[in-house]
Each structure stands twice: as C-alpha cells, then as structure tokens.
Amino acid sequence: MTLYEQFKGGSIVALSRIISHIENKTDGYQDLLARLYRHCRGIYRIGITGPPGAGKSSIVNRLAGLLAQDGRRVAIICVDPSSPFTGGALLGDRLRMQDIPQDKGVFIRSMGSRGSSGGLADSTTNVSVALDAFGFDTLVIETVGVGQMELDIIDACDTVVVTLVPESGDAIQALKAGLMEIADVFAVNKADRPGADQMVFDLQSALEMRVERTEWETPIISTEAVNNKGIDTLMTNVTKHRNFLETSGQLTHKRGSQIKKRVEEVIERLIQRDLYDKIVTEKILEEIAQKVLKGEEDPYTAGRSLYARFIN
DSSP states (O other): OOHHHHHHTTOHHHHHHHHHHHHHTOTTHHHHHHHHHTTOOOOEEEEEEOSTTSOHHHHHHHHHHHHHHTTOOEEEEEEEOBOTTTOOBOOOGGGGOTTSOGGGTOEEEEEEOTTOSSSSOTTHHHHHHHHHHHTOSEEEEEOOOSOSOOTTHHHHOSEEEEEEOGGGOOHHHHIIIIIHHHOSEEEEOSTTSTTHHHHHHHHHHHHHTOSSOOSSOOOEEEOBGGGTBSHHHHHHHHHHHHHHHHHHTHHHHHHHHHHHHHHHHHHHHHHHHHHHHHTOOHHHHHHHHHHHHTTSOOHHHHHHHHHHHHHO
C-alpha cells in the first residue's frame, strides 16, 4: 500500500509521516495537499494564544479532555519556538499534557516555529488540512507564546481564545498589541492569584470602550487550569461562539476569507520564486546596492525596473 492509501485506511503512522512531509516541504507535498483538500469535512479549529507563562498548555490539556469526553475526535497542534541558531525546538508541550486521554484517540503534534514570527509554524494551516482529511472533527492550536503579536492565529482558526494572567501586567497595554481585535473569548488564567479581578475589570472596561461594536459580545472567563476550575465555563463559551458563527453565516464568510488569503499567498510565493529564479541574483543586488551607495540609483526605481523586466 502507498503512504496515501495507508493514510486513507486510518493509519496514525501514515498521518504522522504525511505531516512530516508537509512540515519539511519535501518534493510533491503540494500535490499531496491538493488530494487531501478533497477529503476535508470542515474541522473546527480553536486557537489558544497569549503571552509566555499564561498557562496555554494547561488550558489546551483540559479543553481537549472535555472535547474527547463529549465524543469529539480531537487533534492538537502545539507550536514551540525554534532556536535561531540550530533551527531545533524543544517540542516540550507533550511533557506538559500528561492528562489528555490518549485512549480516546486524541492526537498531539508538536511543531517548531522555524523562524515564523506570527506565533504559528509556517505549515500549521497545511497540517490542519491533513488532520481534517484524516477524520478529526476538532483541532486545538496552541501558539508559540513569544509575545502578544501572534496574529497568524486569525487566519488559522475559527474561535480564538486569548489567555492572560494577572502577572502579565497592565491588561490595557497588552491589548494595544492587537489582542482586543483577535479575541473571541478571553481567559484570565491563574485567577486565584492577586490582581485577577482587576484584570477582568480592566478587560471589561476596554471592551466597553471599543468604537467598533460587533454582534458577538466577547466573554471574559476566569480560570484555574491546573486546578480544573472554570474550564467547563470556558468550553461552554467556545461552543456558544461556534453556534453564533454557524447560525449567523459568519463561519462560511470567515473561512471563505481565509481561503482567499491562502490563494493569494500561493500566488505571491510563486511570483517571488519565479522573480528570483529568472531576474534577481546576488550579483544584480550587489550592483544595485553599490549604485545606491554612490547616489547613482535609489531602491525604489531599481526595484520597479527589475519588476518591469520580470513581467515583460
């Protein structure tokens, strides 16, 4: 049997190997993805993001358990930071997720960010296609946790849970980085610690001051993931958001926008590849750089000139 046939037969080993092909972008991986797309059923994607130390892994751990108990086929993608020197990653989220019921078929995949600055690995969306085609109905994605500007999660998920903790500092300052716009649900984790109530109050005040109003009122849930407190309420609100998206028609619209952006990314990468294969070389760039340094050229005119040569 081919690897694809084993995959279609339900082999977890084949799924893992296909994910590795997608992550490593080996020859033919895009053709493989094209075949997988035709078997997608619309896996629901829940994103968990927030600053380092917010307890994202613990929340993922608890949510996955609830989803599995509810009869869901759950997959988890945990993105860990890659070393800027070796490119390797600790991939330690599995060590922090010992309570997930593996016997209920929960699949966990750790991925290195590989230099991506948006909180997700570059291949996260493509890997979600493989998990969808395999038959999982719910996917939980945990971002790398490098800071607040983890906005790639918007284009990879349907519901985004932003996790904060009291010691992460001023909630309003954190929200200035864009978290206000991406959160469908806020989880104030480690709510037993001092300052938790104040953070909830600050978040609520910030939400009420938003100029742009939306039909969905973003809930703020206090949780203690390690003590399994508030997780059921968090899950209830995630489900409510899913129901809201489905009944309002926004889920279809949101996924359509994500697909359009994905097509644009494919086109941009093909154009960039062809541009550098056919026109732009290190020698040409060096010549331009020297002319600019001498005041004989400027980057904008040079760039437009190279582009004109490419399209002609």
